[in-house]
Amino acid sequence: MFGESFRLFRVLGFEVRANVSWLFLALLITWSLAAALFPFAFPGLAPSTYWLMGLVGMLGLFFSLLFHELSHSLVARAYGLPVGGITLFLFGGMAELQAEPKRPGEEFWMAIAGPIASVILAGVFYLAAVVMMALGVPQHIAGVAGYLGFINLLLAVFNMVPGFPMDGGRVFRAALWRWSGDMRRATLWASRLGQGFGLLLVALGIYSFLSGNFIGGMWWFLIGLFIRGAAIASYQHLVTQLALKGQTVRRFMTTDPVTVPSDTTLQDFVDRYLYHHAFDIFPVVRDGRLLGYTSLRQVQTVPRDTWARTRVGDTCRKFGEAHTVDADADANEALEQMQRSESSRLVVTEGDRVVGMLVLKDLLRFLQIRAELEQG
Structure with a gap:
């Protein structure tokens, strides 16, 4: 969707790739942390210190996204579902499942594994920040760990929004699937909810842009378009799979x-x-x-x-x-x-x-x- 991806490494048997759009995101995050967030939170430090903190924060986010997607992939593999790899791109990461789950329970645990992993990682980073402060580590160093704890908590909360194909949307689909017994109908309604959430973000982006928040408005607008497009594409992909099921x-x-x-x-x-x-x-x-x-x-x-x-x-x-x-x-x-x-x-x-x-x-x-x- 965003052009070429390049291979980084393999971890736990999964190939990890980065889309070219991730480079833009990595640069943007490093710059925003070094030029805005950390100077505001910890004034009076040298510019080189802020840039080093920004780089560490960006690498910590990279690790957090990878940890989140690895949790999905490991649960999928435990249920026998093939995973083509993990790709990081402009709006986060994606575990590339090559088959749909066969039962609602598989869908639920595979989907919920990501947010659970992010909550655990948030606790680890927050605990690390508290321990560093208690040991007298400089406040700005502990602050980077605190930032990563907040980011992981935000990642877990945002992904639990019940809009397919986000994690919360997949949990919602699993619930509808168990209740109705119809995977296609459950996917249709979860996809519609995802499309609606995407349109809501688009509207929020337009409002923010018109209110003077140009950068924030642009991001909400792009994320909304992406979520809406992904919701539509995910449903169409399922329809295609069901139509060709059993055909050679x-x-x-x-x-x-x-x-x-x-x-x-x-x-x-x-x-x-x-x-x-x-x-x-x-x-x-x-x-x-x-x-x-x-x-x-x-x-x-x-x-x-x-x-x-x-x-x-x-x-x-x-x-x-x-x-x-x-x-x-x-x-x-x-x-x-x-x-x-x-x-x-x-x-x-x-x-x-x-x-x-x-x-x-x-x-x-x-x-x-x-x-x-x-x-x-």
Whole structure:
């Protein structure tokens, strides 16, 4: 949603990534602490001291967000739910669950684990501040620990707002799910509450902006838009999962894919394939077995005067696992694979043989028809 993310490290078996937007947040937090909050709370210190306090405060927030998301991830793993990793971004962090919980109890404990962890961490930081003050540690050093205690308490309270997909919204969904027995309906109402909360923050942001609080108003506005968008996207993601549940790739694949025999010359490939099919890539086969793929880009790497005697099989490239899928693979997993690889087409195989092509627009067409039938 916010562009590229880069890998930081692995902890307890989970890959931790930071979105590029987190860099902006880290700089903003460090600056606001060093230039405003700490000079106001502890006047008379050297500028370098304030910047060091700001840096420690930012790193403490990084640790706090990671601790919060790790708690979600550990509980999810205990229930057998796959977690793709943890990503920190502009508005906080996210444990990337790759499957929905199967029971309301799983949803409840997975959701509540984050706020509980933040409350515990708030107590630890507050206790550390009290101990440091008792030991005669300078007040401004203990003040950084006190600040982190407050931030963790605020993080727990804010996340318990009952708006999906925030932690409180997931707790609310778990309660509705247990009461109604219908996960989809529970998600719909939790999502609507999340959208409403997002709009409330947007309105608060506009009011703050018009009242002269430009920076605060901008943040409330952006956070509100993010929460509303996330609530809508979370519900749509669930609807998609339910619609494709139990379906395999074989159900949606095109069974007569356009493939290029490996002994085809590049000149024939250009004349018979590139000019007639608006595809980015073409699977290359030999006796029905997948060798790799070719494309306009591969052709451009070969001198034009050799096209008539150069074979496609000599210039094709190997497919990565991200661009092929087994015919009996789960359709939901295939869709997520397309999203991760940013590809609209997957080559469908059985062993090393090409049996079809899975095209994103075919999946989307099925989902559209399914949604219209259910609405009718």
